[in-house]
Amino acid sequence: MLNAALFIKELMENRIKFWIALAILSALAIVIPLLYDLTGEILRGMDLAPYVNPAELAFIYASYDNYAWSQWTAKNLTQLASLTAIVLGMGTLAGEASYGTAPFLLSKPLSRRQIYATKAAAGLFLLALAMGISTLLLLFVSALKGYTLQTGAFVVSVFLVFAGVAVVYLGTALFSVLIPDPVKAGVAAAVFWGLASLPGFSRGLAQYSLFYQMKGVRYWLHGAFPWPALLLILVAGYLFFAVGVYYWCKKDF
């Protein structure tokens, strides 16, 4: 189904975006453990109400586990990896159309489905790589600083973020098929995902937000693995993929 030569070409084409994303994620992954003691001391000594919920602050600094999860998995990784997914996804197919290389690629002995699947796989691989390397870096720096972390649960929560980010990527790839200009496709996707994130800002509606579910809040707080949410995330990802393939296969170049 996937084609190795095209996969490598996609990695090469997206290398600059990947390195930038990795650099930013890695910098944050290093900074988060380094700032644990310092921010803890400063914030605990300040009266931040009503801007910061004291209970929330107490939860974050109750353990290094909570701090690392809240600052990495539930915040920086979710936000930056989603942004990276949009940046990577917007050029997936619109790039071929806008730079005029689509006829060259499509005249090669690959089916359109194979092209779409390989491009999507390459994008998801780069996302997983950036998220994986930066998370490993965070675990490494945490260990160097002598902080203990529930590594298993932490990695599972990072996996949940990846599942959500994959949906963001596949949704953006669909925009990249529909709008043959990477920048316009990226803007449209950003607006779409921005609107999709709105329920997450309401306590009552938060559970209906992809971005809330991908943080694995219930899993981290109560240890219950969110199977239904993961299933829905996977179905959403597949639907975006299937609709994207459908329109890609119908296009003329």
Added chain:
Amino acid sequence: MNNWAVQTKALRKHYGEKRAVDGLDLEVPAGSVFALLGLNGAGKSTVLKMLVGLVHPSGGEGYCLGMEIRSRGAEIRRKVGYMGDEPRIYGYMSVRQVVRFCGGLYRNWDDGLVEAYMEKFQIPGESKVHQLSQGQKNQLALILALAPRPELLLLDEPTTGFDPLKRRLFFQAVLQEMVAAGKTVLLASHNLEEMERVADRVGLMHKGRLVHTCSLDELREREKEIRVVFQKEPPADLFCHPGIVQVKQEGRAFRLSVSTGLEEIWQACASVPHFVLEIISPELEDIFLRYTGEGR
């Protein structure tokens, strides 16, 4: 297996109201060099794009090497080389990287051929594709189309922007790799003079339709012109012969385009006092314009 490398039956492509290709019945014999001629917008490029799967037909049937174009696209592309009009290749890649990428897509990639033609065309392997001239990009695209040793080569306006030397080298490569091996070449072009030198069969396209197809020799043999300069005004019924398809007049000088009955028309003209009476072979361009009605 039939003898057609390409066969279409009532093939159509409509973009809304616009009929880019309108019921095309085309047969390209295996082993031929077939030139699809037409003005810009005649539908030639769309035909090639439908054959290789870039454009979806609106109706009709199409076969490449005996395979149906809608259902067996990837299989067709394995055996068919395609070079589009002013091909765009990944500019950020070096020439070698493009070659490696394309080589990874085919089972029967010929590295020897690539090396030989890169040297012949003087294409530097380490250069980025965006640094090449348009002519070099076209040459690279030809090498990439020839390297998998295709059974059929589709070329769309292949020598746009070429100088005469590059054009010559380009067609030498096509002739050596395809024609000498008995393979088929289908070219789309509006450059009649160029096609006259390389093609053995022509198809004249106009407004999405194939208006005429035959071998180039047949066309030249059948399509003749009589040039005659009369000493006085000729009789009015002289040009009523059904074999005369077009009459051009300048004073008492006439050019008669003749499709049938050449001998008879010649005799009729000879019976009128004249200064000059001769048979000439028209340029392919004139024949084309006559068939498409653009010359009137």
